[in-house]
Amino acid sequence: MPVTYKSFSNPDDINLKMASEHQTGQTQNGNPFRGMGKEELLRHSSKPLWVRLRMICVAIILIAWLALIITVVALIFAYPKCKDKDSRSWWQNDVMYRIHVRSFYDSNDDGIGDLKGVHQKLDYIKDMGAGAISLSPIYSMDATKDDLSVKDHKLIDPDFGTLQDLKDLIKAVHDKGMRIVLDFIPNHTSDKHPWFLGSMDAGNIQYKNYYVWSSQITNWNSVYGNSSWEMDSTRNEYYLHQFKTDQPDLNIRSAMVVNELKDIMEYLMVTENVDGLFMRNSGYLFEDYDMRNETVSNTAGVTEDKYDYYNHEYTYGLESNRLLMSMFREVADNTSSKFLMADRRGTTTEKIQYYGSFPGSGVHISLNPIGMAPCSGNCIKDYVMDWVDNFSNNKWPNWMTGGEDMSRFASRFPANFSRPFYMLSMLLPGTPIIYYGDEIGMTDLKATTEHVTTGLMQWENSTNAGWNCTNDCYNGVNSDFSTINVAAQMNKAGSLYEFIKGLSSLRTEDAFRYGEYHTAVTSNNIFSFVREFDGVTGYLVAINFGDNAETHDYTSSHGTIQSTATAVKTTGSDVGFSVDDDVETESLRLSPLQGIVVSWDFKAKEL
Ligand SMILES: [Ca+2]
Ligand SMILES: [Ca+2]
Structure with a gap:
């Protein structure tokens, strides 16, 4: 009321x-x-x-x-967490720069590149953004001047300097926060190596089984043609040489030989403190124990005396090679976790097998030379996914754009292919390996049919590109040095050198270093992918590898791509965007061989 x-x-x-x-x-x-x-x-x-x-x-x-407690606990476990940055090793973070020492830089004007030359150019290499160098063999060799004809892995050839020069170089590399990888050749030695000189005497208890000797031969051909067996009149037996006649194959089945190799590895990695070794020609290590003849390949136009006349099922890529890599890895792991990489021809699957079947059972990097012909978006996608889909904690991809054993990048691909491809290879997950001179677009030597990829580094537009060839210059210099040289490109906006340097810098961002990788739009022309990491700027890399312009809505291809993004890098002014321009990713047009990197502020995924 x-x-x-x-x-x-x-x-x-x-x-x-x-x-x-x-x-x-x-x-x-x-x-x-x-x-x-x-x-x-x-x-x-x-x-x-x-x-x-x-x-x-x-x-x-x-x-x-x-209910409240359960909800809180459930949220803690269910809500997307900021990922920890994986611990990455230097060989995963750094761009690796491969140097053919004879051709790189000559410190004493004798026409031969040397260790002091590499030392003097460390700042150049670091400025480009490479954190690790990989050197061609610098060991004592015989008079053939073939760097792979090693007489002693513990001595330096006078062409390259002294052991002290190597020590000084290693110290300087480390002082600059860089790393150094040396070549190691376990398959063969020079025929002037003391081991072989000893092995020529069948009565020599120590060395008689250090090489592959036989009283009968197979049809195996050497890489350089003709039989891989050579009669030695001293021992009156044939010795095997998968490469040149004066490069006899070591008998890898001998425990004594393997121990010798391990000893050299320990010397280089412990005593000299090199950061890693590149096991050169590692696919040739073992040959068939039963000495079976190889089958004919029926390759058109290849005569019987040539290497490619036969398939190499009994002399290349034998399963035992992987076991040896595993043993070498043990040595590397036991010497302050040093690094190993190896080369193996074949399919991606065969290359990936070199990583071993479980962590620590193979090499850290099984080289992936990008030897393909120019190909379009879907072709690039297949190639990239072949590697990226297969990598896990113990399988780390790598993208090797050049090396001694393949035609130079600028000779393999049309000139306008370089920037799109470097944009790809340096921003994908994995380690880029750049061959000296490729950063300025050096091409194959035309004056010689052998060693076309080891022309003298083109430092400047002066006589012989800056080399003193009064006596003789190793391998000669390409005639295009007047336009293609370091001096013309360093600090020159728009040069290939500056482009690659910019990519080196970009790939140090967390999204590229630690981030996830997702493909975005792919088509017969376009290959694109996203790199993103919790809490930091995300990136879209979109490249047109095809022959036709295409416009796409990239936002529908991956959830976090924002409709308005910011241009970070382009392959050139023809792309139509400058750095810091706004880019509408819902309707992004790319013409043939154009590429762009755009970024946006991180946006957390919703539950
Ligand atoms: Ca020199
Ligand atoms: Ca061999």
């Missing part, structure tokens, strides 16, 4: 109010504000109704607390 309050100065008004409360049963003993007594309260509270009510309330509170 509504109560009408009036002035309390009038007693009638109070009575009126009391009357009203009395009607509601709230007044007793004349005091409207008096509560229940203790006994009365206990009597009421012990009634079943109130007991049940209390128990229900307590149960509700307990259930609510429990």
Whole structure:
């Protein structure tokens, strides 16, 4: 019943109010504000109704607390977490720069590149963004001047300097926070090596089994043509040479030989403190124990004396090679976790097998030379996925754009292919390996049919590109040095050198170093992918490898791509965007051989 309050100065008004409360049963003993007594309260509270009510309330509170705790725990586990940065080793982070030492830089004007030359150019290499160098063999060799004809892995050939020069170089590399990898040739030695000189005497207990000797021969051909067996008149037996006649194959089945090789590895990695070794020609290590003849390949136009006349099922890529890699890895792991890489021809699957079947059982990097012909978006996709799909903690991809054993990049591909391909290879997950001179677009030597890829480094537009060839210059210099040289490209906006340097810098961003990789739009022309890492800027790399322009909505290809992004890098001004321009990714047009990298602020994924 509504109560009408009036002035309390009038007693009638109070009575009126009391009357009203009395009607509601709230007044007793004349005091409207008096509560229940203790006994009365206990009597009421012990009634079943109130007991049940209390128990229900307590149960509700307990259930609510429990639900709250469960919700919090569930959220902690279910909500997408910021990922930790994986611990990466230097060989995963750094761009590797492969140097053919004879052709790189000559410190004493004798026409031969040397160790001091490499030392003097470390700043150049670091400026380009490479953190590791890999050197061609620099060991004592015989007079043939073939760097792979090693007489002693523990001595330096005078052409390249002294052991002290190597020590100085290694120290300088480390002082600059860089790494150095040396070649190691376990398959063969020079025929002037003391081991072979000893082995020519069948009565020499120590060395008689150090090489592959036989009284009968197979049809195996050497890499350089003709039989891979050579009669030695001193021992009156044939020795095997998969390469040149004066490069006899070591008998890898001999435990004594393997121990010698391990000893050299330990010397280089422990005593000299090199950071890693490149096991050269590692696919040739073992040959068939039963000495079976190889089958004819039926390759058109190849004569019987040529290497390719036969398939090489018994002399190349034998399973035992992998076991040896595993043993070498043990040596590397036991010497302050040093690094190993190896070369193996064949399919991607065969190359990947060199990583071993479980972590630590193979090499750190099985080289992936990009030897393909120019190909379109889907072709690139297949090639990239072949590697990226197969990598895990113990299989790290690499993208080797050049090396001694393959035609130079600028000769393999049309000139306008370089930038799109470097944009790809340097921003994918994996280690880029750049061959000296490729960063300025050097081409194959035309003056010679052999060693076309080891032309002198073109430093400047002066006589012989800066080399003193008064006496003789190793292998000569390409005639295009007047336009293709380091001096013309360093610090020159728009040069290939500066382009590659920019990519080296970009790939140090967390998204590229630690981030996930997802393909975005792919088509017969386009290959594109996203690199992203929790909490940092994400990137889309989109490249047109085809012959036709294409416009795509990239936002629909991957959830985190923002419709408005910012241009970070392009393959050139023809792409139509400058750095920091806004780019509409819902309608991005790329013409043939154009590429662009765009970024956006990180956007967390929704639950
Ligand atoms: Ca020199
Ligand atoms: Ca061999």
